[in-house]
Amino acid sequence: MSMLARSVLRAATQQPVVAAPAQARNMATLREIELRLKSVRNIEKITKSMKMIASTKLAKAQRAMQAGKDYGVANAEVFANTPSDKPTPNKLFVVVSSDKGLCGGIHSSVSKATRKALTSDPESLLPVGTQINKDSPIAIIGDKSKAQLSRQLSGHYSITFNQIGRDIPTFADAAGVADLIIKSGVSFDSVILVYNKFVSAISYEAALMEVKGEEALKEASAFNAYENEDDATKDLVEFSLANAIYAALVEGHACEQSARRNAMDNASKNASDMISSLTMQYNRGRQAAITNELVDIITGASAL
Incomplete structure (x- = not known):
């Protein structure tokens, strides 16, 4: 039995390997190109549809942003007229992003700005001379930036939010976020x-907006010129925080829709370029296959 097995194995190894015909290889390649063309065309249809949807949402988001910016302007004017000499190193960072992707680097821009600010990077967007506690807590709106910052700054997380800004943000969303931040028990000066x-x-572009806390506002000489009750100051701080969060949410939402539209536009252009390249490759392969068949027919006819 062993001699028979060795003889069969020897005969099998001595048999010449038959290569696949060139025509079969070309046809298989053409089939693969055809399937890939079909796939890229389907992707192009999807990206164009998403671009149209993002364009429609962008127009609505821009209208909401123009209305929401008034809240941020009013806040900035209040704090510009109430300067305080009290240092506020204990700051709470609120990172505004969203839960959705397919919008370019919209989330990584705020993540990078947060990391630079906490590490006192010279390229940070904070004003020169701003005192920052490296253990400052972070509140994050959106799952995308939460995932990006979790590797280095997960120990700083105090409270996180999601499912906010799926549609156009409202002042009720911002007020809910501000209320939960204040009730979370996190200590901060601003x-x-x-x-x-x-x-x-x-x-x-990434930007920073500072909202002063209750103690810093009480220390302002311009604010102390008026007789205010403690509850009024506390309510003003909470309302100012809600105003600032609302302005940041609507502006961030408009940026997200704009970035998503641009990303889908670039994806559609790349798909069109790939379709043109694959179509040319398919036509060349098809012409080569037809030429080989004609050569075989003419050669056979000449032999006869």
Whole structure:
């Protein structure tokens, strides 16, 4: 039995390997290109549809942003006229992002700005000379930035939010976030909002907005010129925080829709370029296969 097995094995190894015909290889390649073309065309249809949807949402988001910016302007004017000499190193960072992707680097921009601010990077967006406690707590709105910052700054997380801004943000959403931040028991002298600032329909940039806390507001000489009850000051701080969060949410939402539209536009253009390249490759392969068949037919006819 062993001699028979060795003889069979020897005969099998001595048999020549038959290569696949060139025509079969070409046809298989053409089939693969055809399937890939079909796949890329389907992707192009999806990205174009998503671009149209994002364009419609962007128009609504821009209208909401123009109305929401008034809240931020009013806040900035209040705090600009109430300067305080009291240092506020204990700051709470509120990172404004969202839960959705497919919108370019919209989330990584606020994540990078937060990391630079907490590490006192020279390129940080904080004003020169700003005192920062490296153990400052972080509140995050949105799952995307939460995942990006979890590797280095997960120990700083105090409270996180999700399912906010799925549609156009409202003042009720911002008020709910501000109320939970104040009730969370986190100690802070001021709040720094890290959000995306809307520059144009094709660009955005990370920005910071500071909202003073109750103690810092009480120390302001301009604020002490008026007789105010403690409850009024506390309510003003909470209302100012809600105003600032609302302005950051609507502006960040507009940036997100703009970035998503641009991302889908670029994806559609890349798909169109790939379709053109694959179509040319398919036509060349098809012409080569037809030429080989004609050569075989002519050669056979000449032999006869």
